[in-house]
Amino acid sequence: MQQFDVVIIGGGAAGLMCAANAAARGRSVIVLDHANKVGKKILMSGGGRCNFTNMDVLPKHYLSANPHFCKSALARFSQWDFIALVIKHGVAYHEKKLGQLFCDNKAQDILNLLMDECAQVGVTIQVNCVIESVTALASENSTARYKILTSLGEYLCESLVIATGGLSIPTMGATGFGYQVAEQFGLQLKPRSAGLVPFTLSPAQLEQFKDCVGNAAEARVSCCEQSFTENILFTHRGLSGPAILQISSYWQPGQIVQIDLLPHLNLCDYLTLQQQVRPKVLLTTLMSELLTKSIAQCFCNLVPDIKPINQYTPKEIQAIADIFHRWEIMPAGTEGYRTAEVTLGGIDVDGLSSKTMEAKNQPGLFFIGEVVDVTGHLGGFNFQWAWASGFAAAQYV
Numbered sequence: 001m002q003q004f005d006v007v008i009i010g011g012g013a014a015g016l017m018c019a020a021n022a023a024a025r026g027r028s029v030i031v032l033d034h035a036n037k038v039g040k041k042i043l044m045s046g047g048g049r050c051n052f053t054n055m056d057v058l059p060k061h062y063l064s065a066n067p068h069f070c071k072s073a074l075a076r077f078s079q080w081d082f083i084a085l086v087i088k089h090g091v092a093y094h095e096k097k098l099g100q101l102f103c104d105n106k107a108q109d110i111l112n113l114l115m116d117e118c119a120q121v122g123v124t125i126q127v128n129c130v131i132e133s134v135t136a137l138a139s140e141n142s143t144a145r146y147k148i149l150t151s152l153g154e155y156l157c158e159s160l161v162i163a164t165g166g167l168s169i170p171t172m173g174a175t176g177f178g179y180q181v182a183e184q185f186g187l188q189l190k191p192r193s194a195g196l197v198p199f200t201l202s203p204a205q206l207e208q209f210k211d212c213v214g215n216a217a218e219a220r221v222s223c224c225e226q227s228f229t230e231n232i233l234f235t236h237r238g239l240s241g242p243a244i245l246q247i248s249s250y251w252q253p254g255q256i257v258q259i260d261l262l263p264h265l266n267l268c269d270y271l272t273l274q275q276q277v278r279p280k281v282l283l284t285t286l287m288s289e290l291l292t293k294s295i296a297q298c299f300c301n302l303v304p305d306i307k308p309i310n311q312y313t314p315k316e317i318q319a320i321a322d323i324f325h326r327w328e329i330m331p332a333g334t335e336g337y338r339t340a341e342v343t344l345g346g347i348d349v350d351g352l353s354s355k356t357m358e359a360k361n362q363p364g365l366f367f368i369g370e371v372v373d374v375t376g377h378l379g380g381f382n383f384q385w386a387w388a389s390g391f392a393a394a395q396y397v
């Protein structure tokens with residue numbers, strides 16, 4: 001049996017951040033992870049370059065049953081604090097777009113940063129450790145409030161931090177362990193579902209768009225009073241690309257998604273102008289100048305009659321513009337946790353302190369990172385939540 005001040009279950013982004021900062025306060029800390037190495041999701045993130053934060057982190061970039069919950073932690077450990085850490089460790093980085101910061105080289109640089117921070121303050125990291133049970137001990141023993149039974153023996157601790165992440169990418173070690181612990185100690189859960197995930201389409205829809213597979217377009221994608229203007233990508237299974245991933249976090253099965261394939265153009269005005277400037281040009285030719293040839297052709301197939309542009313009436317021009325500006329599609333579903341970047345929902349934040357991340361009903365038990373019902377948009381916001389919530393808990397464990 002070994003005793004630590006703090007046991008952290010889960011050595012991902014949030015767990016490692018919490019470990020380094022708690023140990024920096026002089027606490028003895030061990031991180032237990034069932035995987036054969038820590039930080040696997042960091043390594044696969046951002047296409048291998050880890051979009052580690054965003055220059056424009058605001059509460060509106062997060063989904064939660066209580067949108068105010070994330071504010072306190074995000075304010076106390078901001079994107080600038082993490083950027084300072086990145087600079088301190090000499091990690092080369094750049095802004096890709098929309099404030100998204102990526103490593104110049106590889107995501108391993110971010111994991112190395114966290115491992116260095118942990119090593120400097122003496123954090124113990126134990127991988128290949130299967131957690132069998134967690135028990136709260138009688139309160140009169142103040143230095144050992146929890147007992148964790150594992151495949152490698154028993155651990156006692158004063159503070160127990162659950163940082164086991166969400167359900168996405170089970171092949172990377174994701175489990176529902178954190179939710180089980182929450183339920184064991186009487187915390188409520190919000191329904192969970194896959195977020196930041198590609199849409200699947202029905203066989204008939206796939207047939208309709210089969211020639212577009214591999215093609216992308218910048219589009220405005222809207223659903224549930226939310227809109228995102230970024231690329232969409234036609235895939236063998238349906239639709240992907242950043243704008244689709246973003247809207248997927250808001251979409252409910254059965255809802256229609258509106259897509260404007262030309263968000264920066266008034267197509268009606270443009271085509272009307274072309275009727276005078278290039279009267280003999282075919283509609284498909286004009287549209288292929290604005291979108292890829294395959295996408296233009298696929299959507300021109302919805303126009304009853306393809307002819308030179310000057311032969312359309314104003315009403316027909318308006319109808320053509322609507323085809324491209326107001327594409328409405330009902331996805332069959334999503335690709336689910338297999339490819340989702342995040343899990344929506346999770347531990348109900350009403351049961352946690354936004355200052356400390358500690359369970360209100362269970363002293364010494366903390367939840368941080370993705371396991372909590374706080375989910376960021378695409379763009380580095382999920383890691384920023386992991387860093388901020390990990391840092392917040394680290395001050396109180």
Ligand SMILES: Cc1cc2nc3c(=O)[nH]c(=O)nc-3n(C[C@H](O)[C@H](O)[C@H](O)COP(=O)(O)OP(=O)(O)OC[C@H]3O[C@@H](n4cnc5c(N)ncnc54)[C@H](O)[C@@H]3O)c2cc1C
Nearest residue numbers: 010012013014034045046051165173177369370380382383
């Ligand atoms: C493909 C992909 C790309 C992504 N890219 C980005 C990006 O570029 N930017 C961004 O902000 N976000 C990105 N994300 C989301 C981001 O990775 C997560 O939000 C973040 O890792 C959550 O951190 P966490 O510490 O809460 O959980 P995780 O990083 O998932 O860590 C959880 C840890 O707990 C361990 N664990 C799980 N169950 C148990 C158990 N029962 N016992 C012991 N240990 C357990 C796991 O092995 C893991 O090490 C991406 C996600 C995916 C899947």
